[in-house]
Amino acid sequence: MKIDVNQKTMILGIETSCDETAAAVVENGTVIRSNAVASQIDIHRRFGGVVPEVASRHHVDQITVICEEAMKKSGVSWDDLDAIAVTQGPGLIGALLVGVNGAKALAYAHGLPLVPVHHITGHIYANRFVQELQFPLIALVVSGGHTELVHMKEHGSYQVIGTTRDDAAGEAFDKVARTLGLPYPGGPEIDRLAKGGTPTIDFPRAWLGEGSLDFSFSGLKSAVINYIHNEQQRGHELNHANIAASFQESVSEVLVKKTMIAAERVHAKQILVAGGVSANSKVRSEMEKAARTRGIPLIIPPLFLCTDNAAMIAASGTIGFLKGMRADLSLNGKANLFIEDF
């Protein structure tokens, strides 16, 4: 479907799929007028991970505060908005419901159209704040919940050509971090630790057969955990930095190679990386190297747009709005949602 992406728009986005309560106003799909986020990282740290019921309760506490902040900082009024975009899923259902019902109340109160957004398309569209998208493109979405290769032929069209068969890459980061006794969230901790180490341990890479674009990280995760336990049993002193560096090397090698295979297969004009794990410095640098060698432009969002935020939801919602996607007041949050339906 051909849409005019240069149309003037002003969209309020709302995101509550996990542990960030977020709202943002985005102009023309590319300009961030405001981007308010209340992170719950400090609240969940003592539990060692996100507790859904606790997250949901905090969303109720923050939802109007964050929407007010986003509206105030944007300098626009409700009359200036064209639509409200909200994350419908995937995510924690109790958390999603707060954003979805809040967005419906706002849409009804102001007579505004409501646009449902798939969270992962939000991560992909975070890249549009960096540079206009060129198609066809390959987007690697890597986070605590996702590891997917998405082929886009045009705006708002998503085809999953590779996905994880077990754990998401971010999940592996969290579990390895926990085994190493690092605090939550584990990803940034491993990244920091790895900088002081060398990849001396040969952890497995799961290629899943010639040309496969699927991923598997459970084997790697177990290998790292087994290695740690074996070394401890033998009374060896663990070199945490080397373990982190070796683990990270294994993850990034698989992510980079498969992304490059996908990009070459579809003759991609751009490679995008999105999601929490795209904040990882090793993944970023290896991806840059590989893309440069092949002469394919690479876009990775700045760090503040890698983690969950609502600017990305408004950006993707802008495309949904232009495509004519609308939800009525019966819109419900969904823990599982298929990206190709968006």
Added chain:
Amino acid sequence: MNVLAIDSSNLVMGVAVATEQKVLGELTTNSRKNHSERLMPAIAQLLEAVALKPADIDRIAVAEGPGSYTGLRIGATIAKMMAWTLKKELVGVSSLEVVAQNGRYFDGYIAPFFDARRGQVFAGLYENNNGNVVQSVPDRLLQIEDWIVELSKLGKPVLFLSNDLEKWEDLLQTQSYAVLGESTQNVPRAAELARIGARKEPVLDIHHFLPAYLRLAEAEAKWLAKQER
């Protein structure tokens, strides 16, 4: 003053619009949950039916709990959002107090409760004071056996009102002081919520209005217990 009342705290989903003198409209279901899908359309449908626009509402009264956590969050989120964005007043009313209104002329105590699983109930105690239902014991979470012992000492008849009455019927019927509510008395009426809501002081801080869960999240309770050890 036009009051919009919203109750999605338990299986019953209720919406009403009323002034201080008159009930303009009321919608109630007592068979399905999926409040997340149905509550907002019900609000829109009722307001349209009584020919009011969102901006015509002066105050929103929400059943604040106790009840199902998810249900409470749906009602509280919609109520907060509408009150904040339309610059209207917000009032929270105990979900048990709403049920207690159905025993207004009962001569004795009114004991509304909601099943809270694991043998527990969310319960409160109310009584009739010249046609006004006033609270005698604050809402709380406790074992139903403990509640029955406490009520037996009051020396007055007690009217049990609950949509979950069936589950505890056998136990309650053995209590000499107990009177069990009829089907229509066990269902909270959103119009009663609107009536109580019209009289209460609105909340000062809409932003941080929260449901009355009356129970910590399990992870929170476990974490606290660990700190005390």
